[in-house]
Amino acid sequence: MSKKNKTITAETIITSHINADFDAIASMLAAQKLYPNSIIVFPGSQEKNLRDFFISSTSYLFNMADPGSIDFSQTLRLVIVDTRQTSRLPQVSDLLRKKDIKIDIYDHHPAMEGDLKGSVEITRQTGATITILCSLLQEKKFFPTPEEATIMALGIYEDTGLFTYSSTTREDFEQAAFLLSCGASLSTIAGFVVKEIKSEQVTWLNELLNEMTIHRINGVDIHMSVISSSSYITDLATIVQKIVRMENLDIFFAIVLMGNKIHIIARNLIPEVDVGKILSEFGGGGHPSAASAKVENRTLAQVEMMLIERLQKQVKQIQIVKNMMTSPAITIEPLVTCKTAGSLMTRYNINTLLVVDKQKNYYEGYITRQIIEKILYHKLSHLPVKEYMNSEVSSISSDADVSQIENIIVEGKHRILPVIDDGFIKGVITRTDLLNYLVQHSKEIKRNETELGIKKNAKKRQIENILYQRLDNRIKQLLQNIGKTGNELGFNMFVVGGFVRDLLLSRQIDDIDIVVEGDGIEFAKTYAKKEGCRINTYKKFGTAVIIYPDNFKIDVASARLEYYKTPAALPIVEKSSIKLDLARRDFTINTLAISLNPDNFGTMIDYFGANRDLKDKTIRTIHNLSFVEDPTRIFRAIKFSNRFGFKIGKVTSNLIKNAITIDCFKNLSGLRVLSELKQIFEEENPIPAIKTMESYGLEKVLHKDLTLIPNTYQLLESVNKILSWHDLLYMDEPYPRWAVYFMAMLNRCSYKVCEQICTRLNVPLRERGILLEKRYKAEKQLNLIESSSTYTKQELYWTLINFKTEYILYMMALVKDEEIKKAISNFYTHQRGIKPYIKGRDLLKLGLQPGPVFSAIIKQVLNAKLDGQLKTRKEEIQFAAAYAEKTNLLIKS
Template identity: 65%
Template sequence: MAPKKKGSTAKTIITSHVNADYDAIAAMLAAQKLYPDARIIFPGSQEKTLRDFFIHSMGYLFNMADPAFIDFSDTSTLVLVDTRQKNRLTGVKELLEKKEVAIHVYDHHPPGPDDVTPAMEVFKSYGATTTILCEILQKKNIPITPEEATVMALGIYEDTGVFTYASTTPADFIQAGFLLGCGASLNTVVSLVVREIKAEQISWLNDLLNEMTRHQINGLDVHISTISSNTYITDLASIVQKVMRMENLELYFAVVLMGNKVHIIARNRIPEVDVGRILSMFGGGGHAYAASAKIENHTLAQVEHLLIDQLKKETRQIQVARSLMSSPAITIEPGASCEQAGNTMTRYNINTLLVVNPDSGSYEGYITRQVVEKILFHQLKTRPVEEYMNSEATFISSDANLAEIEYQIIEKKQRIIPVIDHEEIKGVITRTDLLNFLVQHDKAVKRTDQLVFKKQNARKRRIHNLMAQRLDDRTMDLLKSIGAAGDELGLNLYVVGGFVRDLLLQRTVDDIDIVVEGDGIAFARYVAEKLNCRVNTHKKFGTAVVIVSEQIKVDVASARLEYYDFPAALPIVEKSSIKRDLARRDFTINTLALSLNADTFGTLIDYFGATRDLKDKTIRTIHNLSFVEDPTRIFRAIKFANRFGFDIGKVTANLIRNAIKVDCFKNLSGLRVLSELKQIFSEEDPIPAIRSMTDYGLEKVIHPRLEITPATYQILESANKTLTWHDLLYVQETYPRWAVYFMVLLHRCTFKVSEQICDRLMIPVGERQLLLETRYKAENRLGFIESNHPVSRQKLYWALINFNTVFVLYMMALTKNEAVRRDISNFYTQFRHVTPKIRGKDLIRIGVTPGPAFTKILNEVRNAKLDGHLDTREKEMDFAIKYARENNMI
């Protein structure tokens, strides 16, 4: 038995939902008039304006109590106003679980699945819950003071949008008039309901407007804005309402990421949609014309797509072939085995496959899972599909109306209908698709030939001028030529990924990646022939490289989808559409596409809120299983965050931790880990990325005993300064930057652990020797120099000359002795290239016999030059003659 709380008892408790608005608080006050001995529990987290008003002005009207100091043991009645949803109540969970407590509900929201079971309920679909309670107070002749009337009027005025919302009823006007008759102050109401927008809210209003996308869903215009904020946006509902008024919208959703939660605020003016019902599917609530919800552990892109999916199910308008069909269609060849058909259906989680001739592309029939399972049961798995397929199947065009679809599926009992235009399969409509639609819409649809508008799920805008400013003429001409080639072949073309991202970030644009909705290899060959240049193809992946010049290469790929047979496996690639191609990518910022076709050239396409995330400087993944399917994306998230100075979103960071927790790296090839590490260590300053790796514990992916300590970071900082110094020398020498940082990480490891790391990462033989034997030699040589310092130029030269650039830089990074570092840098910049001007032929001329004597004499000449002597060729010859005579070499 739980111990009693210290504090007062109360037989009746009144409360409302979290984030209480004026209607909820006014309704609690009105309920207090009906239950005069009740205590009111404020549900917490009211808007700041509400707190200020009620605490400083009207708080004395409420018989308030803190639930932490109320003894609920004597409570027999719980009064809920403006809500009946369990998940929107705080502080009274104990009472909800008590069977002996009678629950009374006063609410204007329609019932939902998460409702309490009340002993008494008053529900009326008025514009405000306060209207319901005022109506009761009026009938009971319960007196209301002017102050109480002001608070109650405030609730009605706000929840009806000053009587402008579609949910407003005659009863709301009547009760508002009744309250005015009781002395309600309209000046107070207007000052709080008709709020002027604050300076800090203007930027959020602007963001909502700029990030607004229009969708046509089942014939209805739906506007959705998706934005994010690292801080809580106060009074978001009023900002959303201003957007509705400014843009004269009928159906609007603001999807806002605040911290690690996505908030949805919905406003509606049309009867075809119930936003309260839609957002109840997200754990939220409200009524048909206004609702809200909060979602945790989902990305903005996921919530937006889930919202759109829910809208498609809930709106009551016509759907025809274009909107019903799934694309691309999953097909199989007539000669494929029935076992292959079963595996394909399992892979894609479908129950019917289209059978398509691979040579002609013609549709020949379909085969169902039920038929395949019977065939497998009878041990006929090797038999071809064409022997058991239904070959009497028909098809429809993409502009077919609902009556045609019903006739084919219901009357002709066809399980699946291909949508075919001009002998090309555009997609499929299944029996389940149609039945779901009819059930959800109660068959309240019109059988007409009306066409649905083309879906617009992507944000689109022209950035042709930005391209002209940022790209040189040669690149612009190349992109236009590629687009023209696409038009000639009737193909849609896009430049995608890093090219578009870096263009918008105003960074140097390098790689040109083209995606073709069609055969990428065939298109690459066509372009190469047109531009008179070479092309390399990779049939396995459907990709090609058009080599325009030594400096310019264009990667071409077919739009494709990917699936994974198991976590950390390499993806299986298949052709698809541009949207699905972008959906398979790692992060939202890499999902942008630019159209290259002439009529849409320079149109930016953004399906996943990438422009928003570029603006917010945030790395966000698209799918919750992204890191499980491909763990290398964890390294890429860190790399991009470091490169661009972005943050990793909270949801994405949680997904990374979860993926690591389930040991997503256990099946990952060491070569793939090595590739990602090389890319990170090759960045201009990889140290923040290395810190992020250790924050997530990724160093243990390299080896369980790898430790990155504060001392390691000191050497890493020294390495970064050393490499920066080297790169500012503008010496024309390439070296593997990554190797310097990698050797620093291995510096404190034993030789055995270093070997195991090389084994784990499958490091090639040459690089393995570099990281093991040669590194140890460099460390020993550095120790020799430090213990014998100061050393002469000659000794320093011969100590270092056999080490290449990467090891010289490594030694400079490693030493803590500034004098040693300075001497090594002088060796590198001033005298590592010291060589005699005389040659072997000169020694032959003075009588030296070719052989070891040559090397001995030339090395002595070099030593003398290192000491500052022999500044001319003549002096070198004199020195060589003298040395050769003294040593009996001539």
């Protein structure tokens, strides 16, 4: 290829100054989104870390070209970002000399003598040029991808010195927030712009580490270092930040005497603590996660004591009981038998029951599983629990702190601690609840800190932004209205499950599931009346469906828990809290909830590590008996794994194998299995899911003789190709997609086996016909077509015309001969819709007597149309008359 052929032309060129920094790079990327089909001319050299960054990760995001390969004679517009100085643009010097070139300039630097003039100039003194361009992206509703947002945010963070330079403006913060909401990765940003400490600062870092002490205040570890220096320590904040990262600290205070002033610097990751508020009492300030203060005329000891006092006051106000407790409490009355108590413990999978006199509303004690088992062993199950309960009881209120809980459970050796407000039991805290909180609380904060590219204390705001950005206006308004209506009724409102999962995965959202902490049916009736909707209610389950005039639907449910009397049975439902409602769900990724009440709108709730599993792309179940209680969850695990490209976790996979080994499907309704299979077969490509099913031996659940061989998968692949071909036709004709895959899977089975599979699955009569008689008829007709040496268009038409879409597609997948496949596809796309214009009344006018002859003539007309002989109604009538004359059918006058 000649050099001339390698020349690139572009009407719009984007560039920036030589030695481009992150702001310049980010600005060029943003400009590329504002100017489609443009080419970036990258400046001549970069800093090493920037060059390595591009080589390793992001160069693919830019439509770049070397200036030597571009034919500038075709360029009409030059876009310059982050500079206005000609001397800093040598790579486009030829373009700058063009008389007819249009120049668009975006810059944040102050104007200087000799600046370029542009036909478009958008300049203002912000901390970074990318800040200006981001505001334009927002105006045009262009939302960068997470990778693009990270690069753009790097520009803001670097040029504002992590928002510490005096040139930083409010707009820089606003645009950084916008980029974080788009998924910018703070960890990536930190890796490039966080300053490395200098060698002389290492001494102070070691000093702070050596002097670090831990103050345990109400169950929260506060790390604190107190040191002194005769000289000023430069970049003390950088050293503090380094320590927080090195030691994975939640809260850290550095108290440093420098000269005659004491400097306090605080960093915090716990959302309940506001270090800005704490240090404001020392004359300083900041925000909840970072703050500083300077104190004069005090000693180090005094400042340390004052700070501890403030912390004790502030941290003591943290109310963790509501997050720690399980609600509602499962209780039993004193005179109920021990046998019933044992059944309740098994039903709810708990180890301790509160004994409550409901008439007096009085908490009398508790009884444990260990005691109940001994009672049953000694055949005393008929006695009341009052005889054997532990009556040495304690309780707390919902505003208790961690130290009170620890003291009662650990020191007092109580197994269970009821939370009682105004005489009513709100919930319970067990030893396990306390242990989980103490061991996992801080780790969970760190793990979730950057799940969405944001700090945990900004989670509410950022989730709200995601709602606003990824949902259309109708859904956003709808969610707000639901929250307001629930608030008026005193109910806590949540959108849950697949809605939240798909929102975070940026997938299409099909269903809106609302959970109400309260009466879901009452809410649905109130909301429907306000919005002019109708509702269907299901009192047994406490659920309702709200239906808008355009048939848009919202599913509403009261927060509930479920238990199973026997494996594979339908669940028994009782009202509950959002926590227990989420706990009954199948997999962690479906346990996310977003609060809709006005005060907490957009707050995401994650009790079971769903964010972690979405990030790890893993399907994990919540309970070890999940598949035993509901075996259909096995099919759902496979479906979700296939749909999202997630792996099934090792423990979850073992639980699936165990459930199959103990034959958990024996009591499962065939219709429920059929429903799950249909959903898998309706996926865009169910073949990986079918392979996963086979890897677990699930095909044997349908029938012991059902075997999937390589030829079966070849046919399934053929079905997938044919259905993809059909879907691209955009024919507005629904068909049971699942049935085509199911027919293919049963293709090599005997009629008897297929019949037994249909019986096992309780396949409805109409669908049974698809999988049996009609499928065999389609296969028989296809065999006749394939065995015929010649097959005319007319013969093919009359052979296929009475088959529905699913059978035509099934036959196309089965056929081996490409010519026959082409003929069937031609029939489906062109000939199937051919109909004669001529009607019976036209034949009457020709003098024909009604009867079988009408069908014969119309068939001949259609045959002629299939050959393209007849185009109009007149031609059809003439053809019919000639045919009737020829066969002596016309009545002579």
